[in-house]
Amino acid sequence: xxxxxxxxxxxxxxxxxxxxxxxxxxxxxxxxxxxxxxxxxxxxxxxxxxxxxxxxxxxxxxxxxxxxxxxxxxxxxxxxxxxxxxxxxxxxxxxxxxxxxxxxxxxxxxxxxxxxxxxxxxxxxxxxxxxxxxxxxxxxxxxxxxxxxxxxxxxxxxxxxxxxxxxxxxxxxxxxxxxxxxxxxxxxxxxxxxxxxxxxxxxxxxxxxxxxxxxxxxxxxxxxxxxxxxxxxxxxxxxxxxxxxxxxxxxxxxxxxxxxxxxxxxxxxxxxxxxxxxxxxxxxxxxxxxxxxxxxxxxxxxxxxxxxxxxxxxxxxxxxxxxxxxxxxxxxxxxxxxxxxxxxxxxxxxxxxxx
Amino acid sequence: xxxxxxxxxxxxxxxxxxxxxxxxxxxxxxxxxxxxxxxxxxxxxxxxxxxxxxxxxxxxxxxxxxxxxxxxxxxxxxxxxxxxxxxxxxxxxxxxxxxxxxxxxxxxxxxxxxxxxxxxxxxxxxxxxxxxxxxxxxxxxxxxxxxxxxxxxxxxxxxxxxxxxxxxxxxxxxxxxxxxxxxxxxxxxxxxxxxxxxxxxxxxxxxxxxxxxxxxxxxxxxxxxxxxxxxxxxxxxxxxxxxxxxxxxxxxxxxxxxxxxxxxxxxxxxxxxxxxxxxxxxxxxxxxxxxxxxxxxxxxxxxxxxxxxxxxxxxxxxxxxxxxxxxxxxxxxxxxxxxxxxxxxxxxxxxxxxxxxxxxxxxxxxxxxxxxxxxxxxxxxxx
Numbered sequence: 001x002x003x004x005x006x007x008x009x010x011x012x013x014x015x016x017x018x019x020x021x022x023x024x025x026x027x028x029x030x031x032x033x034x035x036x037x038x039x040x041x042x043x044x045x046x047x048x049x050x051x052x053x054x055x056x057x058x059x060x061x062x063x064x065x066x067x068x069x070x071x072x073x074x075x076x077x078x079x080x081x082x083x084x085x086x087x088x089x090x091x092x093x094x095x096x097x098x099x100x101x102x103x104x105x106x107x108x109x110x111x112x113x114x115x116x117x118x119x120x121x122x123x124x125x126x127x128x129x130x131x132x133x134x135x136x137x138x139x140x141x142x143x144x145x146x147x148x149x150x151x152x153x154x155x156x157x158x159x160x161x162x163x164x165x166x167x168x169x170x171x172x173x174x175x176x177x178x179x180x181x182x183x184x185x186x187x188x189x190x191x192x193x194x195x196x197x198x199x200x201x202x203x204x205x206x207x208x209x210x211x212x213x214x215x216x217x218x219x220x221x222x223x224x225x226x227x228x229x230x231x232x233x234x235x236x237x238x239x240x241x242x243x244x245x246x247x248x249x250x251x252x253x254x255x256x257x258x259x260x261x262x263x264x265x266x267x268x269x270x271x272x273x274x275x276x277x278x279x280x281x282x283x284x285x286x287x288x289x290x291x292x293x294x295x296x297x298x299x300x301x302x303x304x305x306x307x308x309x310x311x312x313x314x315x316x317x318x319x320x321x322x323x324x325x326x327x328x329x330x331x332x333x334x335x336x337x338x339x340x341x342x343x344x345x346x347x348x349x350x351x352x353x354x355x
Numbered sequence: 356x357x358x359x360x361x362x363x364x365x366x367x368x369x370x371x372x373x374x375x376x377x378x379x380x381x382x383x384x385x386x387x388x389x390x391x392x393x394x395x396x397x398x399x400x401x402x403x404x405x406x407x408x409x410x411x412x413x414x415x416x417x418x419x420x421x422x423x424x425x426x427x428x429x430x431x432x433x434x435x436x437x438x439x440x441x442x443x444x445x446x447x448x449x450x451x452x453x454x455x456x457x458x459x460x461x462x463x464x465x466x467x468x469x470x471x472x473x474x475x476x477x478x479x480x481x482x483x484x485x486x487x488x489x490x491x492x493x494x495x496x497x498x499x500x501x502x503x504x505x506x507x508x509x510x511x512x513x514x515x516x517x518x519x520x521x522x523x524x525x526x527x528x529x530x531x532x533x534x535x536x537x538x539x540x541x542x543x544x545x546x547x548x549x550x551x552x553x554x555x556x557x558x559x560x561x562x563x564x565x566x567x568x569x570x571x572x573x574x575x576x577x578x579x580x581x582x583x584x585x586x587x588x589x590x591x592x593x594x595x596x597x598x599x600x601x602x603x604x605x606x607x608x609x610x611x612x613x614x615x616x617x618x619x620x621x622x623x624x625x626x627x628x629x630x631x632x633x634x635x636x637x638x639x640x641x642x643x644x645x646x647x648x649x650x651x652x653x654x655x656x657x658x659x660x661x662x663x664x665x666x667x668x669x670x671x672x673x674x675x676x677x678x679x680x681x682x683x684x685x686x687x688x689x690x691x692x693x694x695x696x697x698x699x700x701x702x703x704x705x706x707x708x709x710x711x712x713x714x715x716x717x718x719x720x721x722x723x724x725x726x727x728x729x730x731x732x733x734x735x736x737x738x
Contacts, residue, residue: 086683127529128554150521150530150554158533160695165546170694178548262695263634 001041005346005353010038012343013278014066016305022062022070022276023288024055026147030076030091033058034271035067036280042349046071048271051081068280071271074145076152085269092152095159096272097166098264100141105259109140109299116142119258120291122166126181127151136299138279138286143272160266166258173249177232182256184232189252190245191229198222207237207244214238278305283343301325306340313342313351321345358447359454360417362462363410364513367501369466369473370571371517373444377463378470380583386471387585393476394589397493398486398596411507413452422446437512438523478581479589485600486593491575499568503561511563518570526555527563535569540691540706609647613715615708616701617693618642625659634688634696636660640675641687642708650676 025031034048052058062070073080074096078089097119101112116134123129123146131147154162163169168182177183197203199222203215218225218236225236237245264270273279273286284303300323308324315330321344322328328341334355337345345351358365358377365374380386396403414435423431426446430439480490502510511522521528529551536544550557558566614622621635636657643653650672657668670679677684689707693699705711
């Protein structure tokens with residue numbers, strides 16, 4: 001990135017931080033802070049082991065240095081600015097989950113949203129978490145922070161067990177499924193599939209090798225069949241239909257499975273993006289979204305913070321993007337685009353500032 | 356009378372927190388004898404049986420409740436609110452309940468002997484890492500077996516209070532459950548096998564004791580330093596065990612045939628130029644170092660990787676070996692961790708890659724294969 005572009009970016013980020021507050025994490029002074037500055041580009045060099053006593057001090061640092069990326073530790077430390085991890089004195093850490101669209105089977109932000117909602121609800125219902133925040137990462141996913149005191153002292157292995165619960169690691173079909181909520185969730189979906197197939201006369205699609213006798217029997221007892229599957233009882237389906245059951249189970253499990261990124265949750269010393277800061281690779285705002293508002297939340301509309309004054313940029317290759325409900329198709333070369341598009345493309349590294 | 360309601364409990368479960376208030380060498384000889392019996396049970400598999408008097412907490416029959424004013428947690432109303440109690444022992448110390456002096460003395464003596472023998476055992480095993488580990492496992496197991504035979508209905512509540520476990524009639528808080536469950540590898544302990552509701556996991560009485568066993572094992576793994584007369588005799592049992600164990604040790608034996616399937620696969624992936632994830636490389640390096648390979652030997656294996664960068668790799672491997680950074684040697688990840696990171700590729704019915712390796716090595720010795728080409732490199736120092 002050339003100096004002019006860097007200067008422009010820095011000026012714009014400064015403008016944002018002068019007008020807007022960033023989130024103040026709880027016990028800010030027990031957190032380690034880390035920053036990536038514009039000057040380091042194209043390298044991604046993190047300045048870390050920094051600590052602040054107060055919000056004012058943090059804000060002062062941001063306005064003075066105008067970082068591209070701002071992170072703080074999920075962990076609370078005795079000495080957050082100690083350079084050696086051992087010397088920091090780990091006390092506890094927020095429980096963090098990351099759902100990244102790029103790690104999902106169908107890689108969309110829409111699916112990431114469905115998953116983060118599911119995650120929130122499972123944590124609330126099953127784990128009894130009450131103090132949670134959903135954060136749009138400013139790029140391709142969502143983070144969820146749990147602050148309930150009960151969960152802050154969990155070790156890495158214990159957090160990983162929670163990951164296994166959510167992502168159903170190694171959870172396989174058996175006729176004796178454990179009586180857990182996860183089993184019932186899966187069985188419910190299986191039962192609904194069977195119900196639908198029975199009603200539409202398509203049970204053979206689920207169980208290609210089903211005998212006519214068995215098919216008739218299932219149809220005759222449809223209601224009980226569905227209810228028994230819901231209560232984890234598969235006795236209506238003999239051993240010969242095991243394959244079909246397993247397939248059905250796997251499909252149902254897939255829609256219950258929450259694809260949280262395991263290392264993020266297992267890491268009790270994670271550096272995580274600060275809500276209210278800007279993501280330096282998109283220029284989008286890392287923003288808190290409440291559970292009630294998330295359905296309405298559109299990252300490409302609601303996380304855009306810059307203005308629409310026109311800016312001259314040079315695009316490095318043809319790009320297509322959608323921001324603020326508008327589609328932009330740009331050819332390689334000179335272009336005049338709204339500021340929020342310019343900043344997005346510069347951050348992505350596909351454009352430079354000026355003609 | 357001081358601690359009266361607790362005495363039978365302390366005799367049976369001398370690890371309970373209030374035990375420290377009545378510890379003392381008053382019955383040194385008896386305690387020493389008891390300790391020897393217990394150590395012989397732990398290390399030499401000798402029989403150990405003790406009978407206990409039936410009990411229930413006398414507080415339940417007590418109407419006085421004048422002890423309530425000493426409770427800082429407000430846990431004593433008409434009944435004891437176990438969820439608020441931390442078993443600090445203060446109320447028991449101020450107990451006004453009276454009984455015949457000879458009964459009290461008998462109960463007190465029995466409790467004191469049991470507590471001191473427990474202290475002696477812990478002091479003795481603290482002198483040897485291997486013995487300490489073995490003791491923690493066996494003793495925790497033993498106390499759990501007592502709990503299982505114990506029919507007192509408030510026992511789970513008392514134990515929960517002692518270990519600060521959030522527990523209420525058959526439900527344990529998930530954070531406390533996890534602490535034990537992550538070490539229990541049977542599938543029924545996986546969190547997703549459990550009914551989890553609003554933060555609480557349903558457990559049976561015996562399952563709860565199994566959880567307590569893990570807490571207890573952790574407590575018993577802590578070293579205790581205490582010197583006493585007659586310690587040498589007890590130490591002999593421990594050191595004998597230690598030297599026998601060392602003969603069985605397979606560390607430093609390098610035998611590629613015995614690598615567990617996960618590491619065989621990772622190595623063959625590396626050789627095939629497959630891009631192996633960081634977590635798998637970390638696991639492999641920690642494993643190879645653990646079984647006695649040098650940093651250079653480990654690098655040799657990693658050099659097959661398509662993106663091999665010697666300088667970077669050396670830095671990382673040295674870090675894992677504990678030669679850099681915190682100076683802490685990293686543990687080989689458990690099978691469960693391997694699974695979470697999708698680095699487990701076969702169902703080899705083990706809990707830990709090292710367990711697989713050790714078993715295979717021992718079996719290969721058993722089959723009469725001599726330690727020829729592989730060679731034994733003794734690793735000095737601990738573990």
